[in-house]
Amino acid sequence: MNSQKLDRFNSNSGIEKIDLKKLAKELNLSISTVSKALRDSWEIKAETKKRVRDLADKLNYQPNPYASSMRKRKSQTIAVIIPEIANNFFSVVLDGIQVVAEKKEYHVLTYLTHESYANELSTIKHLQSGRVDGVLVSLCSETSDNQHLIRLKETGMPIVFFDRIAELSDCPTVTTDDYVSGYKATEHLIEKGCRAIAFLSLSQHTSINHKRQQGYIDALTYNKIKISNRLIIQCGKDNDKDKLIIKKLLTRKNKPDGIFASVEKLAIATYHVCNEMKIKIPCDLKIISFSNLRTASLLNPSLSTVTQPAFDIGKEACELLFRKIEKKTNKYMNEHPVLKSSLIARSSTAQ
Amino acid sequence: MNSQKLDRFNSNSGIEKIDLKKLAKELNLSISTVSKALRDSWEIKAETKKRVRDLADKLNYQPNPYASSMRKRKSQTIAVIIPEIANNFFSVVLDGIQVVAEKKEYHVLTYLTHESYANELSTIKHLQSGRVDGVLVSLCSETSDNQHLIRLKETGMPIVFFDRIAELSDCPTVTTDDYVSGYKATEHLIEKGCRAIAFLSLSQHTSINHKRQQGYIDALTYNKIKISNRLIIQCGKDNDKDKLIIKKLLTRKNKPDGIFASVEKLAIATYHVCNEMKIKIPCDLKIISFSNLRTASLLNPSLSTVTQPAFDIGKEACELLFRKIEKKTNKYMNEHPVLKSSLIARSSTAQ
Numbered sequence: 001m002n003s004q005k006l007d008r009f010n011s012n013s014g015i016e017k018i019d020l021k022k023l024a025k026e027l028n029l030s031i032s033t034v035s036k037a038l039r040d041s042w043e044i045k046a047e048t049k050k051r052v053r054d055l056a057d058k059l060n061y062q063p064n065p066y067a068s069s070m071r072k073r074k075s076q077t078i079a080v081i082i083p084e085i086a087n088n089f090f091s092v093v094l095d096g097i098q099v100v101a102e103k104k105e106y107h108v109l110t111y112l113t114h115e116s117y118a119n120e121l122s123t124i125k126h127l128q129s130g131r132v133d134g135v136l137v138s139l140c141s142e143t144s145d146n147q148h149l150i151r152l153k154e155t156g157m158p159i160v161f162f163d164r165i166a167e168l169s170d171c172p173t174v175t176t177d178d179y180v181s182g183y184k185a186t187e188h189l190i191e192k193g194c195r196a197i198a199f200l201s202l203s204q205h206t207s208i209n210h211k212r213q214q215g216y217i218d219a220l221t222y223n224k225i226k227i228s229n230r231l232i233i234q235c236g237k238d239n240d241k242d243k244l245i246i247k248k249l250l251t252r253k254n255k256p257d258g259i260f261a262s263v264e265k266l267a268i269a270t271y272h273v274c275n276e277m278k279i280k281i282p283c284d285l286k287i288i289s290f291s292n293l294r295t296a297s298l299l300n301p302s303l304s305t306v307t308q309p310a311f312d313i314g315k316e317a318c319e320l321l322f323r324k325i326e327k328k329t330n331k332y333m334n335e336h337p338v339l340k341s342s343l344i345a346r347s348s349t350a351q
Numbered sequence: 352m353n354s355q356k357l358d359r360f361n362s363n364s365g366i367e368k369i370d371l372k373k374l375a376k377e378l379n380l381s382i383s384t385v386s387k388a389l390r391d392s393w394e395i396k397a398e399t400k401k402r403v404r405d406l407a408d409k410l411n412y413q414p415n416p417y418a419s420s421m422r423k424r425k426s427q428t429i430a431v432i433i434p435e436i437a438n439n440f441f442s443v444v445l446d447g448i449q450v451v452a453e454k455k456e457y458h459v460l461t462y463l464t465h466e467s468y469a470n471e472l473s474t475i476k477h478l479q480s481g482r483v484d485g486v487l488v489s490l491c492s493e494t495s496d497n498q499h500l501i502r503l504k505e506t507g508m509p510i511v512f513f514d515r516i517a518e519l520s521d522c523p524t525v526t527t528d529d530y531v532s533g534y535k536a537t538e539h540l541i542e543k544g545c546r547a548i549a550f551l552s553l554s555q556h557t558s559i560n561h562k563r564q565q566g567y568i569d570a571l572t573y574n575k576i577k578i579s580n581r582l583i584i585q586c587g588k589d590n591d592k593d594k595l596i597i598k599k600l601l602t603r604k605n606k607p608d609g610i611f612a613s614v615e616k617l618a619i620a621t622y623h624v625c626n627e628m629k630i631k632i633p634c635d636l637k638i639i640s641f642s643n644l645r646t647a648s649l650l651n652p653s654l655s656t657v658t659q660p661a662f663d664i665g666k667e668a669c670e671l672l673f674r675k676i677e678k679k680t681n682k683y684m685n686e687h688p689v690l691k692s693s694l695i696a697r698s699s700t701a702q
Contacts, residue, residue, distance in 0.1 A: 077473060077477070085436050085441060085442040085445065085461075086437075086439050086442040086645065088437050090436060091436040091437040094436065094463070094465060098465065098467075107469065107470065107473035108465075108470060109462060109470075109473065109474060109477060110436075110462060110463035110465065110470075111460060111461060111462060112445070112461035112463065114445060114449065114459075114461065116449075118458065119458065119459060119460075119461075122428060122458035122460065123460060126428070126460060126482065129482070131477065131480070239645075265645075268645050268646055268649070271646075271649045272648075272649070275648070275649065293646070294437065294616075294619050295619055295622075295644070295646045295649075295650060297623075297626070298619070298622045298623070298626065298646075298650050298651060299646060299649050299650060299651065300649060300650065300651035300652075300653075301651075302651075
């Protein structure tokens with residue numbers, strides 16, 4: 001480039017200001033290539049990156065601060081969307097996320113949807129402004145379509161799903177072995193003598209529920225126990241209504257002798273109902289639940305649980321998100337790690 | 352206004368576009384007055400509001416969409432900032448907030464600070480962009496200064512504090528009778544025979560801790576029991592460290608015969624330590640805790656609690672926030688309602 005041209009470039013008088021367009025023209029590259037090169041994308045060859053950076057330095061290219069913050073991912077903030085507050089699983093997942101984010105010197109904004117689809121929608125919409133660099137999502141129990149998530153993905157926002165996932169192309173997921181755990185929990189109740197096992201869940205929509213319920217069904221089938229749709233119970237968001245549903249279940253003629261709760265709040269609701277109705281756990285009714293409840297071992301009786309590796313879920317999900325944010329590799333796309341949960345037998349399923 | 356002037360106003364050709372400035376000039380009012388009149392502020396006389404609206408209608412005034420969304424509070428969204436996830440108190444507070452927000456057709460964005468000052472800072476900074484219409488805040492245990500909150504207030508953002516409050520001028524607060532509850536909980540332990548009562552708290556910084564601790568100190572003094580600084584214990588964010596601190600407390604020579612926990616997680620930690628150390632509750636040690644724990648009555652033994660009216664706290668705080676957002680009155684400024692908690696005696700403090 002001759003010095004006259006340089007002078008023209010350097011005079012910041014409107015039309016000749018150095019922007020991506022000028023750099024692209026000068027280098028005979030597309031704007032998109034220059035942009036990607038400047039943010040060190042894996043999609044661009046090292047040689048090209050060097051050419052772009054050299055000219056940008058030479059011309060003292062000053063990126064548009066707003067666009068740059070978008071492109072360079074300078075918000076240094078990630079968002080985590082979780083459905084439930086009164087659930088220790090998510091609390092521990094957040095610990096795992098925090099450890100990774102702190103190493104990267106990123107802030108974590110945590111949003112609660114409170115199991116409401118309307119809240120999930122408004123949160124996702126809020127995040128479309130691009131004020132965060134990536135989003136970790138666990139869906140609420142009301143969510144049955146993916147349109148809002150697809151729209152967020154289409155803005156270019158890196159998204160990783162964990163636990164309650166949506167299956168979107170190019171979005172990594174971190175889950176646990178929900179099918180196997182559902183199978184094992186049911187088999188545990190069978191081994192302890194239960195023959196009429198109810199399955200309690202919060203929603204038919206969530207990915208985890210499908211798998212846990214399928215595990216329950218297959219364990220019964222394998223053990224030649226008849227599946228009864230009347231023992232597959234869907235509860236909701238309202239604790240009082242949940243208790244009424246469980247009360248009805250435990251007072252009817254063919255009442256269950258075992259309960260497998262897909263989420264811990266339903267196990268707690270069952271304990272409350274048993275207390276009220278003087279049903280003795282584990283003599284009259286055995287209970288096992290998916291749970292990371294801090295008080296599981298302190299309950300009367302202590303609660304048998306399937307406990308998810310919540311810390312590791314958070315850590316892995318956050319690491320995958322940073323691989324997307326940093327775009328140092330394109331290998332993130334088909335990563336769907338599945339971690340193992342542990343069955344912890346306690347007094348609530350004792351013989 | 353003559354028709355020539357009107358024509359000039361109506362031609363949307365740049366300089367003569369109808370904006371607040373033009374309206375103000377035409378009406379001989381300040382821009383601020385016109386702006387406030389258009390958003391129905393209580394600060395403006397009804398007569399003036401009518402004059403402003405009439406001219407705005409006549410001239411087909413189209414507000415700047417972005418500025419308008421800021422001024423008209425059109426995000427239809429409020430933010431709630433809470434410190435802790437594994438705490439049922441906040442879960443129920445959120446239910447109360449939700450009920451009010453839904454009536455107003457507002458969305459609720461809930462942010463978790465996870466008891467971290469850094470997270471609280473970045474959340475507050477994030478909200479300064481004005482993408483929400485108001486903020487409900489309960490401070491994290493690490494927060495010891497108010498600068499970030501003052502900055503947010505200075506952007507004109509309506510703020511209401513609840514439970515763990517900051518005392519900022521013109522910011523309403525909703526709290527409970529923490530001093531009286533601290534006093535009563537301590538007296539309850541004294542009545543049950545305790546003479547060496549430890550007070551466990553999460554932080555010396557929070558507003559609630561000061562009051563609860565003062566209630567504890569005054570109850571001991573009134574009952575002629577010597578205050579020992581070695582029984583006033585500060586725990587932290589790390590559950591494992593908390594357990595070590597409590598273990599140390601329960602193994603030393605002059606160990607306590609009663610524990611008053613300011614937050615439920617410390618009561619749970621105490622239960623775990625007692626289980627490990629085979630300390631029998633309530634024979635060897637009595638425990639009472641501030642708590643809205645769903646499993647308080649299900650624990651072995653059931654936990655005596657001071658339970659806050661969490662739903663009403665959320666409801667009142669949200670109602671006060673809407674009075675600020677809607678600016679229908681200026682009476683919100685000095686509102687500091689104090690609600691009553693209930694002491695629920697259970698087996699953990701039985702004689």
